[in-house]
Amino acid sequence: MKQLLKAVLIAAALVVLIKVFAFTSCTIPSTGMENSLLRGERVIVNKWSYGLRLPLMGMTGYHRLAARGVERGDIVLFNNPAGKGTIDRRELFINRCIGLPGDTLMLNGQLIQTRDQVLSPDSKLVYAYPGEQEDLVVEAMRRVGIGDNKLVGFDRGDFLRSFSHYEIYLMRQELRGQVTFRSLQTDTADGVHPFVVPARGKAVKVYPWNAKLLCNTIVQHEGRQARLQGDTLWVDGRRVTSYTFKKDYHWVASNNSVSLCDSRLFGFVPDDHIIGRASLIWFSKDTEEPFWHGFRWKRFFRLVQ
Known part of the structure; x- marks a missing residue:
């Protein structure tokens, strides 16, 4: 009996260690990532994809071992950037990264990426x-x-x-x-503007179309006091025409544009909110069929793309 109890405790400890320091599993809660991930599927997230984010952020702060950057197109698991409390205790989201630090995206009035030519605001x-x-x-x-x-x-x-x-x-x-x-060259559609994704140590200019987004980011993630007066951005009581960010940020999007659980809702995703990359689907069922005959075994252990 003691041997069995010991084996159970060791197995439980190994599971906890693996979940905390190597991999975790999450269930896709909505239809926002359909065509890649279906609602109800369970995926394995590799916590070492971008370097291991150490736990207990509320006590030790943000640290990442063997850090490396997200790649454009990755499906990433991250904590809610608009949430309250300690970052690693917040609600989880999963989206595709379409904008890396320093990228310029052409976004329309609904903050949806368009096919317009990517250009600098000053080109x-x-x-x-x-x-x-x-x-x-x-x-x-x-x-x-x-x-x-x-x-x-x-x-x-x-x-x-x-x-x-x-x-x-x-x-x-x-x-x-x-x-x-x-x-006389390729022009952008009316209402489409270039948005620069903030990168650590680089200044982002303030324009009427990005002022609100930058203001929210500075308040939520940079730890500064910021406000808008018309199209003018004020930081710590001073009018600014550009702001140099302390963190790297990412722009994420749902596959399904109807789903608003992406950067259109909560803005840029800081690097300290990112947990890892969704790598493998280990469980899937067809939610449109009854539970007892809706399983799709051929979809088990499918790579996430």
């Missing part, structure tokens, strides 16, 4: 507009503070000027449809 494109509206354009440039922007050419009665994404945003806001600007 220049050449725009054409009717020559008879030159006075309106020059006056608008003066009002929004765009100086030293000379004509770059003419095209069948149109005047040509180069504007950055931010400058053309300001011009369109200022002119309110009075002037139609036509890009």
